[in-house]
Amino acid sequence: MGAQDTICALASGPPPSAIAIIRISGPAVAEVGKRFLASGLPEPKRASLTYIYDASGELIDQGIALHARAPHSYTGEDTLELYLHGGPAVIDHALRALTSVSGIRLAEPGEFTRRAFENGKLDLTEAEGVADIIEAETTAQKSQALRQLGGGLTEIYDTWREELTGALALIEVMIDFPDEGDVPEDTVRPILERLAKVIAEIETGLGDRGVGERIRDGFRIAIVGPPNAGKSSILNRLARREAAIVTDIAGTTRDIVEVRIILGGQVVWIADTAGLRETEDVVEAEGVRRARRAAAEADLRIHVIDGAAPSPPPGPIEAQDIVIFNKADARPAILPPDGALPVSAVTGEGIDTLESWIAGFVSQRAASVEAPVITRARHREKLAAGLASLVSAREALAQDIGAELAAEDVRMALRQLSSVIGKVDVEDVLGAVFSKFCIGK
Numbered sequence: 001m002g003a004q005d006t007i008c009a010l011a012s013g014p015p016p017s018a019i020a021i022i023r024i025s026g027p028a029v030a031e032v033g034k035r036f037l038a039s040g041l042p043e044p045k046r047a048s049l050t051y052i053y054d055a056s057g058e059l060i061d062q063g064i065a066l067h068a069r070a071p072h073s074y075t076g077e078d079t080l081e082l083y084l085h086g087g088p089a090v091i092d093h094a095l096r097a098l099t100s101v102s103g104i105r106l107a108e109p110g111e112f113t114r115r116a117f118e119n120g121k122l123d124l125t126e127a128e129g130v131a132d133i134i135e136a137e138t139t140a141q142k143s144q145a146l147r148q149l150g151g152g153l154t155e156i157y158d159t160w161r162e163e164l165t166g167a168l169a170l171i172e173v174m175i176d177f178p179d180e181g182d183v184p185e186d187t188v189r190p191i192l193e194r195l196a197k198v199i200a201e202i203e204t205g206l207g208d209r210g211v212g213e214r215i216r217d218g219f220r221i222a223i224v225g226p227p228n229a230g231k232s233s234i235l236n237r238l239a240r241r242e243a244a245i246v247t248d249i250a251g252t253t254r255d256i257v258e259v260r261i262i263l264g265g266q267v268v269w270i271a272d273t274a275g276l277r278e279t280e281d282v283v284e285a286e287g288v289r290r291a292r293r294a295a296a297e298a299d300l301r302i303h304v305i306d307g308a309a310p311s312p313p314p315g316p317i318e319a320q321d322i323v324i325f326n327k328a329d330a331r332p333a334i335l336p337p338d339g340a341l342p343v344s345a346v347t348g349e350g351i352d353t354l355e356s357w358i359a360g361f362v363s364q365r366a367a368s369v370e371a372p373v374i375t376r377a378r379h380r381e382k383l384a385a386g387l388a389s390l391v392s393a394r395e396a397l398a399q400d401i402g403a404e405l406a407a408e409d410v411r412m413a414l415r416q417l418s419s420v421i422g423k424v425d426v427e428d429v430l431g432a433v434f435s436k437f438c439i440g441k
């Protein structure tokens with residue numbers, strides 16, 4: 001598969017649809033225009049209504065053709081889009097005709113955007129933005145994807161890279177003029193200032209409680225409490241279906257049962273967990289371990305108190321957590337603790353309020369970070385690694401002979417940050433080093 005291949009694919013949804021869009025990218029576009037389009041390849045960026053024929057002269061469809069010429073296209077290559085009637089036979093005929101031309105094959109998933117990346121039309125975070133906008137189901141996900149697609153992250157990383165490239169250039173100067181009078185104080189300060197600025201910004205980004213990732217992948221909520229409290233029944237209420245098994249036997253749920261719902265404009269994963277208790281049963285004990293882990297990892301816990309039985313006090317409760325007093329319909333065995341929401345999974349009482357509390361939490365959490373720097377685990381890993389390198393560079397500079405080590409650490413940080421946006425390139429480091437270097441050397 002070389003860049004000389006021309007790729008084609010259905011770019012619109014599954015047939016039948018009102019209109020089907022077939023996308024073609026690569027050097028064979030001109031030939032397709034000449035051989036298949038009755039009116040030839042249209043002028044770039046001029047939609048043209050035309051008859052479309054296959055190689056044997058049989059009519060495929062009447063449709064609209066739109067051409068963009070390299071490098072002024074989405075992929076950076078010659079492209080052609082055909083807007084056809086969206087029936088399966090039309091699409092099939094068109095794709096068969098196209099792939100029968102030598103040098104034209106069906107595209108692999110993401111290959112158009114991959115070409116756009118390889119041709120420098122998009123960086124990696126922008127390409128991720130393309131993937132995310134197509135997947136987006138909530139407005140919040142869409143806005144976040146659009147920001148990323150529009151270079152929102154690129155800008156941040158470019159600023160950091162510039163700052164660090166500058167710091168690196170100054171460290172190089174230090175290395176080259178190791179003992180010229182009182183250079184150290186004056187030289188080290190601006191380097192430390194640059195490092196401190198980037199370190200502080202990365203720390204802020206990393207300390208966002210995962211808001212960007214949660215907007216993209218969903219917030220995580222765990223339903224926890226003693227056996228038989230009605231956790232699975234609450235889950236089923238929230239899911240509006242019988243997602244989890246409910247019985248009157250304590251210890252029914254063992255595996256985590258997760259359902260995905262939309263609340264407060266956010267994707268929310270609700271996890272039903274095994275009732276927490278000491279048990280000899282190895283299967284249930286594993287369930288309890290998983291329950292504790294799910295509770296610890298969740299953004300919010302719903303602690304369920306069994307109103308119809310004397311319950312042990314709920315496990316560790318964090319400020320944002322919700323405590324519900326279930327079985328409010330039954331004869332109470334205990335008094336609801338202060339702040340606990342009375343609900344009944346059987347009658348549905350209190351479920352609306354529970355939902356609005358959850359909605360309030362996720363929408364507030366989502367709004368707590370204005371423009372998250374991290375939207376996927378990949379970004380977090382690289383940023384954490386980059387931060388560690390920068391902290392190590394700062395420590396190295398505090399020692400007298402640390403300039404070489406610091407330079408190596410900053411280079412490492414630059415590589416880690418650059419890999420997020422897919423620009424691992426030492427040329428820009430060299431350029432900045434030399435541009436700052438013209439002090440007669």
Ligand SMILES: Nc1nc2c(c(=O)[nH]1)N(C=O)[C@@H](CNc1ccc(C(=O)N[C@@H](CCC(=O)O)C(=O)O)cc1)CN2
Nearest residue numbers: 011021023045066068071072073074075076081121130
């Ligand atoms: N018909 C159609 N609609 C579409 C797309 C597409 O490829 N085709 N897109 C694809 O996902 C999105 C829009 N994104 C696009 C981004 C860049 C270019 C493009 O041709 N860029 C050139 C020329 C820019 C210009 O003329 O102003 C370039 O960047 O050089 C096209 C679409 C959504 N809608």
Ligand SMILES: Nc1nc2c(ncn2[C@@H]2O[C@H](COP(=O)(O)OP(=O)(O)OP(=O)(O)O)[C@@H](O)[C@H]2O)c(=O)[nH]1
Nearest residue numbers: 227228229230231232233251252253275327345346
């Ligand atoms: N009266 C009444 N019974 C309820 C209520 N919620 C649950 N139950 C009953 O309580 C029993 C246990 O319900 P589950 O939802 O399975 O409880 P659980 O907390 O998931 O239990 P484990 O999975 O064993 O930990 C079942 O018999 C339910 O029908 C409620 O609000 N009112």
Ligand SMILES: [Mg+2]
Nearest residue numbers: 231232252253
């Ligand atoms: Mg259960």
